[in-house]
Every structure is written in structure tokens, then in C-alpha cells.
Amino acid sequence: MGRSPCCEKQHTNKGAWTKEEDQRLINYIKLHGEGGWRSLPNAAGLLRCGKSCRLRWINYLRPDLKRGNFTTEENELIVNLHSLLGNKWSLIAAKLPGRTDNEIKNYWNTHIKRKLYSQGIDPRTHRPLINKGSTCLTREVEDSNSNSSGSCLTTEVEENPELNLNLELSIGLHPHKPTTKSPGGGGGGSCFSPILSTTDRVRNGNFLLQPHLFTCYTSST
DNA sequence: AATCATTTCAACCGCCTGGTG
DNA sequence: TCACCAGGCGGTTGAAATGAT
Numbered sequence: 441m442g443r444s445p446c447c448e449k450q451h452t453n454k455g456a457w458t459k460e461e462d463q464r465l466i467n468y469i470k471l472h473g474e475g476g477w478r479s480l481p482n483a484a485g486l487l488r489c490g491k492s493c494r495l496r497w498i499n500y501l502r503p504d505l506k507r508g509n510f511t512t513e514e515n516e517l518i519v520n521l522h523s524l525l526g527n528k529w530s531l532i533a534a535k536l537p538g539r540t541d542n543e544i545k546n547y548w549n550t551h552i553k554r555k556l557y558s559q560g561i562d563p564r565t566h567r568p569l570i571n572k573g574s575t576c577l578t579r580e581v582e583d584s585n586s587n588s589s590g591s592c593l594t595t596e597v598e599e600n601p602e603l604n605l606n607l608e609l610s611i612g613l614h615p616h617k618p619t620t621k622s623p624g625g626g627g628g629g630s631c632f633s634p635i636l637s638t639t640d641r642v643r644n645g646n647f648l649l650q651p652h653l654f655t656c657y658t659s660s661t
Numbered sequence: 662a663a664t665c666a667t668t669t670c671a672a673c674c675g676c677c678t679g680g681t682g
Numbered sequence: 683t684c685a686c687c688a689g690g691c692g693g694t695t696g697a698a699a700t701g702a703t
Contacts, residue, residue, distance in 0.1 A: 454672085454673075455671095455672075455673095455697085456671075456672080456697085456698095457671090457672090475688095475689090476688090477688075477689070478687085478688060478689085489673090490688085490689090491673085491674090491689085491690090492672075492673075494689075494690085495671085495672065495673080496671090496672080498690095499670095499671070499672085500671075500672095527692065527693085528691090528692090529691075529692065530690075530691060530692085541690095541691075541692080542670085542671075542672085542692095543670085543671095545692075545693085546669075546670050546671085547670095549669095549670095550668070550669060550670080551669095
């Protein structure tokens with residue numbers, strides 16, 4: 441038995457949402473709240489798939505969304521969390537109020553990933569790329585104001601086997617951000633690579649992320 | 662000004678998970 | 683225990699915007 445389609449595709453619109461559709465969705469959710477996504481399109485008079493409605497609301501229409509560029513702090517936090525969680529965008533988004541998983545995912549793919557690569561860091565593992573040839577990684581392109589200590593990025597990365605962390609652990613991110621900002625703000629902010637031992641990672645089933653254990657290795661936007 | 666290349670990001674798709682009967 | 687359903691998630695796509703020539 442196949443799965444039943446989430447909606448009757450022949451009767452649904454696709455593609456960009458119109459203002460009118462947005463308004464209908466907003467009005468409906470204001471009246472009835474979120475949820476019941478499958479029945480929502482009919483009830484709201486929308487020729488859309490329920491999933492599409494949910495996505496539109498979550499990623500674009502929700503009133504508590506923060507639009508605009510990511511701040512240095514957010515940037516740091518994303519890299520930081522990604523090093524711990526991997527592509528668990530929803531978990532990462534949960535730590536960034538007003539940001540959506542989709543937004544963070546996009547930002548990661550278009551900005552952070554490239555930046556890490558340019559700095560010789562494997563965005564997947566958050567470790568230096570095994571790079572053919574060169575020893576220390578050149579900070580090309582960006583970071584012209586590289587006060588960035590030029591320290592070879594490999595230095596502090598421990599031979600930590602895998603970042604395969606237990607994602608069920610609750611992550612107790614310290615609210616105050618690790619203040620290893622480069623002096624004068626020059627070179628932008630910093631991103632952090634957790635250098636954690638296994639024992640640091642887990643204490644009594646809780647994840648303790650300790651700011652001082654982070655190493656600065658990227659610059660901000 | 663026109664054309665082509667590249668980048669960005671909203672939206673879609675299909676799979677997975679948890680709840681329920 | 684199993685099957686079904688709805689919601690949620692991550693990967694991917696493609697149109698629009700922007701930049702380069």
C-alpha cells in the first residue's frame with residue numbers, strides 16, 4: 441500500500457505565494473491557531489497543500505520571525521551548534537529565536553560553508569581539510585584584515601574520533617557567548633570549534649558546553 | 662545596454678517519527 | 683503489536699536577483 445498523498449495535487453497551487461494567499465493563511469491561523477495542517481487549506485479556502493501552508497507559515501509568515509542578516513553572534517552560534525549537532529537544522533534553529541531551520545540551512549549552505557572551506561575547514565567535520573599539498577591554510581579572499589593570528593588551524597584540533605554525539609542530550613548552551621572576539625572587533629567575530637573530551641561532553645546525561653573550550657577559527661561576515 | 666554567470670533563498674519532495682486506535 | 687495518519691525534518695530544486703563581462 442502506498443502512502444496516501446498529502447493532498448490532491450491536481451487541485452493545488454504551487455510556487456510562490458500571493459499576497460492574498462498569505463493573508464488568508466494569516467487570518468485563518470489568527471482565528472484557529474496552528475495545527476491541523478491537512479485540513480487547513482480547505483478550511484481557509486486555500487488551494488495549497490497542507491504542508492505548503494505549514495512551511496509558508498513557519499518560514500515566512502510567523503510574526504515572531506526575525507528578518508535580516510545574521511549577526512556575528514548568531515553566526516558563531518550556528519557554527520558552534522553545527523559542530524555539535526551536524527545538520528540538525530531544527531535543533532539549531534531552536535537555539536536561535538526568530539530564525540527558522542530553513543533560513544539557517546540556507547545561510548549555512550550559502551555563507552558559512554563557503555567561508556569555512558576558504559579557511560581550510562571541513563564544514564562537515566569542523567576540522568581542517570586534509571589538504572593536498574599545503575601545510576597551513578591560506579586565508580584567501582576574505583579576512584583581508586587578518587589579525588586572525590595566522591595560527592595554523594590544525595594546531596588545536598584534537599584527534600577526537602567522531603563528533604557523533606548523542607543528540608538526545610540536552611545542550612546547555614551557556615547564554616553568555618564565548619568572548620574570544622578578536623580585539624577591536626577587527627577580523628570580525630569568531631567561531632568556535634569545540635575541543636571537548638568525552639568526559640567534558642557528558643555529565644550526568646546533560647551536555648555541558650563550556651565556552652572556554654572553544655577555539656576561534658573563523659571570522660565573521 | 663545586453664547577455665551570461667553566479668548566488669540566494671523560498672518552496673517542494675520524500676522519508677522519518679510519534680501518536681493513536 | 684500493527685497499521686495508519688499527521689506533522690516534522692533535511693536535502694534539493696529552480697526562479698529571481700545580482701554581479702561580471
